[in-house]
Amino acid sequence: MIDEVLTTHAREPVLAERGHIPSLHAPVLAAQASRAPALCLRQVCLSFGGVQALEDIDFEVRRHEIVAIVGENAAGKSTLAKVMAGVHRPTSGRILSDGADVTINSPSAAARLGIATVFQDLALADNLDVAANMFLGHELKRAFILHSEEMENAARAILDDIGARIPSVRYPVANLSAGQRQSVAIARALLAKPRIVVLDEPTSSLSVTQTGEVLDLITRMRGLGHAIVFISHNLADVQAIADRVVVMRHGRIVGESPMSYVTYEDIVAAITGATHTLPAPPSTRASRVVGAG
Numbered sequence: 001m002i003d004e005v006l007t008t009h010a011r012e013p014v015l016a017e018r019g020h021i022p023s024l025h026a027p028v029l030a031a032q033a034s035r036a037p038a039l040c041l042r043q044v045c046l047s048f049g050g051v052q053a054l055e056d057i058d059f060e061v062r063r064h065e066i067v068a069i070v071g072e073n074a075a076g077k078s079t080l081a082k083v084m085a086g087v088h089r090p091t092s093g094r095i096l097s098d099g100a101d102v103t104i105n106s107p108s109a110a111a112r113l114g115i116a117t118v119f120q121d122l123a124l125a126d127n128l129d130v131a132a133n134m135f136l137g138h139e140l141k142r143a144f145i146l147h148s149e150e151m152e153n154a155a156r157a158i159l160d161d162i163g164a165r166i167p168s169v170r171y172p173v174a175n176l177s178a179g180q181r182q183s184v185a186i187a188r189a190l191l192a193k194p195r196i197v198v199l200d201e202p203t204s205s206l207s208v209t210q211t212g213e214v215l216d217l218i219t220r221m222r223g224l225g226h227a228i229v230f231i232s233h234n235l236a237d238v239q240a241i242a243d244r245v246v247v248m249r250h251g252r253i254v255g256e257s258p259m260s261y262v263t264y265e266d267i268v269a270a271i272t273g274a275t276h277t278l279p280a281p282p283s284t285r286a287s288r289v290v291g292a293g
């Protein structure tokens, strides 16, 4: 019940902005919602047997924000994404959605809270077309007949919203480039009108041109009001679109900064452990060191 209330409240600003839901309460709800982060993790720990995969994770993301999570292989980035996605349940710690404590104990609980995740394996069905892939498992049926025209129109609308370059929603996914496939997987996640979108390495297997297209699309999503968690080990991509960067090392967050305050070298040094953390932004420099030690 609380999940439903949160989800409804939280989604209205984005939906109202896009003209989908005229709501008398939208301005009030938008004001309330803008105060608290869309999603917030406090002291989250996760161990697999004896292995501590996540330790004391403090993380938050807000609407209209792209937060990048960077780190070496096995730093814990995908595990953190899976906690937000309800695939893994933390061993301890709190998760807050729009300021209220929540439990994300399954992927469907994450979906109810308006959290959508695109994992590294896009899980697309090559033999089906774009529209069918986007609605896979959620087909629109009327009187038990699949309503393909409605699905195609809805698929087209979302692809257009985010500026995805897909010539036809009737193209089999097998015929698409890697960049277009990534766009379809992202558009599929947006069908549920999530508040928070978690993208795990969306550009890792893409050419330069395809990467540019997917980064544009993620930027458009920020403009639509989504809170975006962008996991990447490509720092050029991160510097191109992220508002904030969070560095993970050995399952911990070792540094966090607005993008504009840190250099490429600062981030590399924090990732590799050459420095303990990122330089703190000027306003907090005297008082705060994140995860040092």
Ligand SMILES: Nc1ncnc2c1ncn2[C@@H]1O[C@H](COP(=O)(O)OP(=O)(O)O)[C@@H](O)[C@H]1O
Pocket: 048, 051, 053, 071, 072, 073, 074, 075, 076, 077, 078, 079, 080
């Ligand atoms: N299901 C699992 N069972 C046991 N260990 C896991 C599991 N998933 C991830 N790990 C371990 O957690 C650590 C972090 O992995 P991961 O989150 O995939 O890193 P990243 O995405 O940063 O490369 C690794 O040491 C990995 O082997």
Ligand SMILES: [Mg+2]
Pocket: 077, 078, 079
């Ligand atoms: Mg990973």
